[in-house]
Amino acid sequence: MKKKVLSVLLAAAMTVSALAGCGGGSAEETAPAETTEEAPAESGEEAPAETAGAEPVALDIIISQYGNYTQEWWNQFESDFEAANSNIDLNIEIVSWNDIYTVVNTRISTNEQPDILNISGFADYVADDLLMQATEYTSPELQANFIPSFWESNSIDGTVWALPILASCRALFCNVDLLAEAGIENPPTTWDEVLTACQAIQDTFGDDIVPWGLDISTDEGQAAFSYYSWNFGGGYVDANGDWALNSPENVEAVEFIKTLIDSGYCNSAPFTDTRYPLQDAFSAGTLAMMIGPMNMVAADSTVNYVAADLPGNQVALGVCDQLMVFKDEEAENQEARTAAITAFFDAFYEQETYSDYMVFEGFLPATLDSSEYLAQNAENHIVGGSDVTGSSEYFATFCAVLPNCEFYPMQKAEWMDVRNGVIDVEQQVCTGTIDAQTALDNLQADVAE
Amino acid sequence: MIQNNASKKKNAAASFMPYVWLLPSILLMVIMIIVPIYTVFQISFSEVGRTGKIKGLNGITNYLEVFEEPAFWTTLQNTFVWTIAVVGISTLLGFIIAMVLNQEFAGRKFVRAVVIFPWATALIIQSVIWKYIINADYGSLNVLLRKLGLIDSFVNWTATPQTMFAWECWVGIFVTFPFVTFCILSGLQGIDDSLYEAAAVDGSSFWHKMFRITLPLLRPNLTVSTVLNIIYVFNSFPIIWTISKGAPADQTHTLVTYLYQLSFADGKSGHAAAVSVIGFVILAFCASIYMILSLRREEE
Structure with a gap:
């Protein structure tokens, strides 16, 4: 009898456990814009905006966690x-990038979506x-105050669906x-020079x-595809x-990535290394070159480095997260709700307040007046978690680069499939299971379906 | 008569009471197990948007689309290799170590304590540590081998999907064998020495004693450890997700990591639910075989 009970219990445990881990939710975890580290804050500035009408309104807001x-x-x-707005009650919730898509999707599936959401991607x-x-x-x-390219990057067929909250860009x-010791005087400006520099470093320092740092992992392999394809003259979309x-340029770009791996120029595990250990290695002085976000070098690093344009066509990847507003058909007073949302955005994007947040988190502003102001x-503002003030030179340099940045085509409905697809292409080609042309042809055919 | 009625009532209440005490557990099981299972089945037959919005039933479309993915078949194959390799090798290894630990030798208690460590440490920690050990650029394995003069330059231990998956299997074995060891050891300690003494008097060899005394008496322990390990290893998530996340090109996934990626990375909850149900069916099949064999043996 005991055996029978044990059998039944084990069998039940066996079958039931098969379903573990798939309870609900869904979604993705697109790499967030680059995060800053560090500490305390001072805070927001003077009270913004004006009261948005007499009707009391509560707004549920989810903000992505950019730093500690x-x-x-x-x-x-x-x-x-x-x-400043006594009739508006803000319920602001900060959610980490690891959880935000699951949190938001769970809320949507239970019809409890927030009023305002800060996330990366809006097409879905x-x-x-x-x-x-x-x-x-x-x-x-x-x-009118948004940098035009940012405002337009959130449009689908001419309709803008989200506001750019912040931006960052990537550099080499x-x-x-290390380069000097290997006999390389300047950062490479062409892809051939990259190979030459890598060989020189390998000859000089061995293991x-x-x-060269390369991340073609599922975390951010689409960023690598962007760096190489854009700077070989290709990209995601045509004119x-x-x-x-x-495109032939994309094929060339993917083949170049394979060359980097096959030649032993890059980190040994580019399929699984995300940019974070690479950034650590660069900051520790054990990695000579990598393409990364403008705030990637650790604050306590003693590495003597330069941030240069990307080799090839010198097109940088810009990353821009968004703020968006969900419909609420059940809201009793739509007009008051919309007025409260307008008041919220007017207050947030107010020059001093918004500039303060950009310095605090270490990102670049998406508005014209703050770009000018922060340069x-x-x-006048303090970096989050420290007593350190912002650097005007830093903002002047990177804000000037922003207009030349290219962005992911996140407004296209197929973007998530393309994102996952290009990572798959990189990994398949680099493991030698398929050639670049065939892999990209297959992806193009899948997306066109 | 009155006393009889009172006694009947008392008996009825007494027979009802166990169900009252079981009720909280039953309710918990319904909420925590039955409802999620029903939900997963429902989602697997539904069209689900990337935002998590269920748009209605779509029949077996999710299943057909999953079957069309080459990655699914690679994953299925990996899952069997992973389960058989990890359970099989860790059972063999655990058995041998248990035999050794059952002998009298100096420091036996210390060794027994050390053997439990890999099993007692959190899987995620083990996985992260092994990821760093085998890293070709700064991993301690390469550094150690170079210092010992065994290699001249660093070896890329995870250069191909096959080697990556082999390392993951090794980590699985490393964290699983202590459990088998202690299951077997508890069984070995329960075998009466007089059986071996009698066999020795009859001139039995080591192997004869092994197959005629040890293994038959260890069958219950081996059954429990094997069945629990099959469940545990089949559904194991942290090792593969921490070390490779299924990369490169979905070549090192098992069903559990694959469905996690489908759901939480690719935003395909419908497909993920379908894969989950497929895993459920596979384990249900294995469980049925186990139940049939187990019950038949009991009848014999």
């Missing part, structure tokens, strides 16, 4: 905002008819001392220094905005 002190900045903003929400158009809640002054980081994934006055 994101919560502090938003706490201060919330109290300042509510003091548009496809499910969940978002309000940005022009419905953005004042004309604010619309070179350890000057002790990795010449008409149609997918052009199997001269970043020292």
Whole structure:
């Protein structure tokens, strides 16, 4: 009898456990824009905006966690905002990038989506008819204040669905001392020069220094595809905005990535190494060159480095996260809700407040007035988690690069499939299971279906 | 008569009471197990948007689309290789170590304590440590081998999907064998020495004693450890997700990591639910075979 009971229990445990781990939710974890580290904050500035009408309104807001002190900045903003807008109650929740897609999707599936969401990517929400158009809640002054390319990057067929919250861009980081010791005077400007520099570093340092950092992992392999394809003259879409994934330039770019691996120039595990251990290795001085975000070098690093343009066509990858507003058909007073949302955005994007947040988190602003302001006055604001003030030179340099950045085509409905597809192509080609042309042809055919 | 009625009532209440005490557990099981199972089945037959919005039933479309993916078949193959290799080798290894630990020798208690460590440490920690050990650029294995003069330049231990998966299997074995060791050891300690003494008097060889005394008496222990390990290893997630996340090109996934990627990375909850149900069916099949064999043996 005991045996029988044991059999039944084991069998039940065996079958039931097969379903573990798939309870619900869904979604993705697109790599967030680059995060900053570090600490405490001072806070939001003076109380913004004006009261948005008499009707009391509560807004549920989800903000992505960009650093360890994101919560502090938003706490201060919330109290300042509510003091200035007594009829608006903000419920701001900070959610980490690891969880945010699951949290949001779970809420959507239970019809409890937030009013305002800060995330990366909006096309899927548009496809499910969940978002309000940005022009419905953005004042004309604010619309005019966004850097035009950022504002337009959030449009689908001419309709803007989200607001750019912040941006960052990628550059080629070179350890000057290692390059000099290997006989390389300047950062490489062409892909041939990259190979030459890698060979020189390998000859000089052997196994002790990795010449080139490469991340084609599922975390951010699409970024690598962007760096190489854009700078070989290719990219995701053609001049008409149609997918052009199997262009000769893209084939050349993927083959170049394979060359880097086959020659032993890059880290040994590019399929699984995300950019974070690579950034650590660069900051520790054991990696000579890598393409990474502008804030990638650790604050305590003693590495002597330069941030240069990407080799080839010198096109940088820009990363831009968004703020978007969900529809709420059940809201009793739609007008008051929209007015409150407008007040929120006017307060957040107010020059001083928004600039303060950019310095605090270490990102680049998406508005014209803050770009101009921070290029001269970043020292008036404090970096989150430290007593260090912002650097105007830093903002002047990188804000100038931003207009030349290319962005992921996130507004296209097939973007997530393309994102995963190019990573798969890179990994398949680099493991030698398929050639670049065939792999990209297959992907193009899949996307075109 | 009155007393009889009272006694009947008392008996009825007494026979009802166990169910009252079981009720919280049953409710918990319904909420934590039955409802999620029903939900997963429902999702597997539904069209689900990337935002998690269920758009209605779509029949077996999710299953057909999953079957069309070459990655699914690679994953299925990997799952069998992973389960058989990890359970099989760790059972063999655990058995041998248990035999050794059952002998009298100096420091036996210390060795027994050390053997439990790989099993007692969290899987995620083990996986991260092994990931760093085998890293070709800064891993301690390469550094150690070079210092010992066994290699001249660093070896890329995970250069191909096959080697990557082999390392993952090794980590699986490393964290699994202590459990088998202690299951077997507890069985060995329960075998009466007089059986071996009698066999020795009859002139039995080591192998004769092994196959006629040890293994038959260890059958219950081996059954429990094997069945539990099959469940545990089949559904194991942290090792593969931490070390490779199924890379390169989905070549090192097992069903559990594959369905996690489908759901939480690719935003394909419908496909993930279908894969989950397929895993459920496979384990249900294995469980049925086990139940049939087990019950038949009991009848014999």
